[in-house]
Amino acid sequence: MTAPKRTPLYDTQQRLGARMVEFGGYELPVQYTSIREEHCAVREAAGLFDVSHMGQIEFEGSDAIAAADALFSRSLAGREPGRVLYGLLCNENGGVVDDITCYRVAEQSVFWCVNASNIEKDHRWILDHVESSVAVRNASDETGLLALQGPASEAILSRVGSPNAAALRRFRFARMEVAGCAAFVSRTGYTGADGFEIYLSGGDLAQVFEALLGEGTPLGLRPAGLGARDTLRLEAALPLYGHELDDDTSPLAAGLERFLDLEVGGFVGADAIARDRDAGLESRLVGFTLEERGVARAGCAVALAGKTIGRVTSGGPSPTLGKSIGLAYVPPEVAEPGSGIQVIVRDRALRARVVDTPFV
Amino acid sequence: MDCEIPHELRYTSDDEWVLCGDDTVTVGVTDFAQQRLGDIVYVELPSVGNQLAEGAAFGVIESVKAVSDLNAPIAGEVVAINEDLIDQPEIINKECYGGGWIIKIKPSNREALDSLLDADSYRKIVGERSD
Known part of the structure; x- marks a missing residue:
């Protein structure tokens, strides 16, 4: 067993009285004061989660989009940069390797946000399936990720100098400064609430976290842990890899058909999934x-x-x-x-x- | 973590407290336990009249994330249960040593009470586990 990793926010979390648990190889807050209170803060105002354990894998190069298309269950062809797509990586039998979000950054650039517990599996899966002409980089260790979730999120981002966030529609993202730091901001989340996910350099995490808490606390923002993240995603019926999904689960059985571009096809597992669909669940x-x-x-x-x-x-x-x-x-x-x-x-x-x- | 450990109570190493009365003893979970569990959402209680062996599971306490057995601190008969906990298990979070009591037991052997921990011994156990 290797010791769990810590995110750059570890000291901040300790100061805020977080109780820590190990999840996906990281030591993370399960709660600060109360799962119920943190949960309700997200439903009524906002909650701020450190989700830096999530992985980021980047694809660059003239074949990057084709490479992503060959593995990802959603087709990127004809979808402009600035879109975030939720979808799956599947194996040849149609089971789920991971469920991810895909960011179309530019014509020749994509990154995937993947589950912490699957970072190494996904990275290996990609390298085994992608041509060497595509530059694939695992940026997980140096990338920080905050999730600001709840109805007050837009107002809070505006207060820390990111008024442009208000213009983002659901499942869109843009580069912008947040509390003076360069960030990728997407209008996405894992709580069923409105909100944003903020990708940062790990070194900027503490500054942005503190700025959001400082400006957001008067609006009802609270730091929130994995406990509330889980109760929130359960209320939203969002799947959690390792629970609803795994290598042997059919995405059709999981009710994820709308995230499979089966008519376009071509991604690994598409044929098996199409056969499953015809055979019945x-x-x-x-x-x-x-x-x-x-x-x-x-x-x-x-x-x-x-x-x-x-x-x-x-x-x-x-x-x-x-x-x-x-x-x-x-x-x-x-x-x-x-x-x-x-x-x-x-x-x-x-x-x-x-x-x-x-x-x- | 800071937790309250009243001097006048006796304790078990699995975080229950015992208040010794003339004929019966009252049992609940400690402040340390309720803090560790977090928001309590459900308590499964035994029936009045049940005979409990020492250490036997007599119920279950569940928080949002955790499930934990309740174990009899001493052998005896269940003579009362706290029915308020059925609708309001969160009382345990608010007042674990008062309104959050769980059951009352009539001990089959009162001498067994002497082997329970006193507050200082329990505090030491808690201190070792909080590190």
Whole structure:
């Protein structure tokens, strides 16, 4: 075991009283004061997350776009620079190598933001599949990333000297200064709220973090940890790699068909996914709410009439709804909203109902 | 972390407190435990009348992120449960030594109470784990 890495914000986080956990090889705050309070701050005002553990992999060169297209489930052809696309990297069997966001920086330049736990796997996957004429660089270690999330985010960015952020539409990005530092700012996030992700040089992280907190605190901004990030993304029904997605999961079963440009095709795994689609699905990812007291957690069995029919991939309390929610793979017959299912928690079958997602 | 450890209570090494009364003892989780758990969202309680063996799991306490067993500090019969926790488990975060009590036990052997930790011994254990 190697010691977990620390982001340049470690000392700042300690000063703010963060409780740390290891995630994706990094030591990161799970919470500062309370997951529930941080969660509610994002829904009502704003939260500031250090997500510098996320990886960044850059492609440069005349073949960069073609190289990205050969692996990424969304086609970049005809999409102008300034767009962010969420999509997948798939393996030959149609399983998910990673779920990523793709930034079309310029005609010949793309970078991918990838999951921390998959940085090395993705990098190797890319090098194994891309022609040597494309310069591929893993910029993860020197790149810092802050997520400013919540309805007050736009006003806060304006206060730290980035009024241009207001002009960004969802899933667009631009270079701009934030608190005097050069940054890439995208109107994206992982909380289901409006907000921005701010890519910085690692050395500028502390300055920008402090400036955002300083200007944002009067507007309700709070520093927020991975605990709230997880409850927020669960309410938004956004998948988490390693839970809803893995190398053996079909993106179709995960409900991600709209992020697959299957008609264009050409990316690794597209043929297998198209075959799966024609053959029909064995299971589908659904959202459910518990109708009894208790908390469904990842790994709980889903049952119907005493028979195990699926499993919970993520679950927990929803601070916004005040009840327990979760995501689970179940057979298509019970995947329609309104279907009654049971979730087995410590040998007890709790009543649950399939619902539309996102939950909030 | 700073946590309150009242002098008059007894403790277990798994972060429960025990208030010894004349006939029964009251059991809850310590300030250290509630801080470690974070926002408590669910408490699974035993039934009144249940017989508990020392160290046996009698319930479960869940926070947003964590699930933790509650273990009987001593053997005995459950004579009361804190029903307020069913609807408001967060009371434990607010007043773990007061309104956040969890169960009352009638000990089958009161001498077993002598083997519980006093406040100073428990403080030492907490100090070692906080590093």
